[in-house]
Amino acid sequence: MAADWKPQHFAWSVEGKVATVTLNRPERKNPLTLESYAELRDTFRRLAYAKDVKTVVVTGAGDNFCSGGDVHEIIGPLIGMQDAGDMDGLLRFTRMTGDLVKAMRLCPQPVVAAVDGICAGAGAIVAMASDLRLGTARSKTAFLFVRVGLAGADMGACNILPRIIGSGRAAELLYTGRAMDGEEAERWGFFNRLCAPEALLAEAQKTAAALADGPTFAHAMTKKCIHQEWSMDVEAAIEAEAQAQAICMQTKDFARAYYAFVNKQKPVFEGN
Missing domain, CATH: 3.90.226.10 (2-enoyl-CoA Hydratase; Chain A, domain 1)
Incomplete structure (x- = not known):
């Protein structure tokens, strides 16, 4: 710990x-x-x-x-x-x-x-x-x-x-x-x-x-992309972000946000 x-x-x-x-x-x-x-x-x-x-x-x-x-x-x-x-x-x-x-x-x-x-x-x-x-x-x-x-x-x-x-x-x-x-x-x-x-x-x-308290898996992905994309052209960056976002769409936090919206609630993210 x-x-x-x-x-x-x-x-x-x-x-x-x-x-x-x-x-x-x-x-x-x-x-x-x-x-x-x-x-x-x-x-x-x-x-x-x-x-x-x-x-x-x-x-x-x-x-x-x-x-x-x-x-x-x-x-x-x-x-x-x-x-x-x-x-x-x-x-x-x-x-x-x-x-x-x-x-x-x-x-x-x-x-x-x-x-x-x-x-x-x-x-x-x-x-x-x-x-x-x-x-x-x-x-x-x-x-x-x-x-x-x-x-x-x-x-x-x-x-x-x-x-x-x-x-x-x-x-x-x-x-x-x-x-x-x-x-x-x-x-x-x-x-x-x-x-x-x-x-x-x-x-x-x-x-x-x-x-x-936010979607920390997604935050980590954002940080990674911000730094990695400095050395990419726009086309490579767009593809990298497509892959990153598809990975984030597999997280439970993505589903939590959707169901919270449907139920008019604030999402509680767990970073997974």
């Missing part, structure tokens, strides 16, 4: 069918470490087999989401690898961080990010890799890799971010590393909506719970 999992490098809770991941180093604005990267990756991979969790919320403790990779625990060791000419070690690190995004995309559960305060670097990537993003007006989201002399091409940003906010806007953020405040992020489509800071987590969990 996912409710029994005990991660060591972030907080984890399950209420009903909703799991909440809380990055919990608030004294340093919740930076990621090598260990938390790996444990987050492994957790999202395990979710593919978790029957008791139907949606996931990702948030940060305190007044911030995530400040990115820890300067002392990640950047310092990477400079050490550079000094040692350890290209293999650098590549192992960048592949490992990218694996977190792959795991978030491949897990069947919709992921809802609740973003307040600082959301920078790898934190912005985690928000980007989520399926839905709720923010606050005071949030600051920055893909600031260029500020440390790196490319904006990190953890799938050059592929995913343009699909969310458009290529021109993505290029501006990735070239400059500047921060978007919450209102701009909502206007550009990065945030689905803004919430008051004190209501943010509750709203994200409410959104996740509503999805968890």
Whole structure:
């Protein structure tokens, strides 16, 4: 049972069918470490087999989401690898961080990010890799890799971010590393909506719970199609969706919706 999992490098809770991941180093604005990267990756991979969790919320403790990779625990060791000419070690690190995004995309559960305060670097990537993003007006989201002399091409940003906010806007953020405040992020489509800071987590969990009460097999199929169809032409996408929908038509939830409509009732979905 996912409710029994005990991660060591972030907080984890399950209420009903909703799991909440809380990055919990608030004294340093919740930076990621090598260990938390790996444990987050492994957790999202395990979710593919978790029957008791139907949606996931990702948030940060305190007044911030995530400040990115820890300067002392990640950047310092990477400079050490550079000094040692350890290209293999650098590549192992960048592949490992990218694996977190792959795991978030491949897990069947919709992921809802609740973003307040600082959301920078790898934190912005985690928000980007989520399926839905709720923010606050005071949030600051920055893909600031260029500020440390790196490319904006990190953890799938050059592929995913343009699909969310458009290529021109993505290029501006990735070239400059500047921060978007919450209102701009909502206007550009990065945030689905803004919430008051004190209501943010509750709203994200409410959104996740509503999805968890829906036809979750069908939600997983929607998520799969959204990601897979990026590399398809329209004809291939239409055929893929025909096959996906025919599979969904074999579920009991499809029949439940029909019989509920006939009987003028609200359907109660069970995800099968």
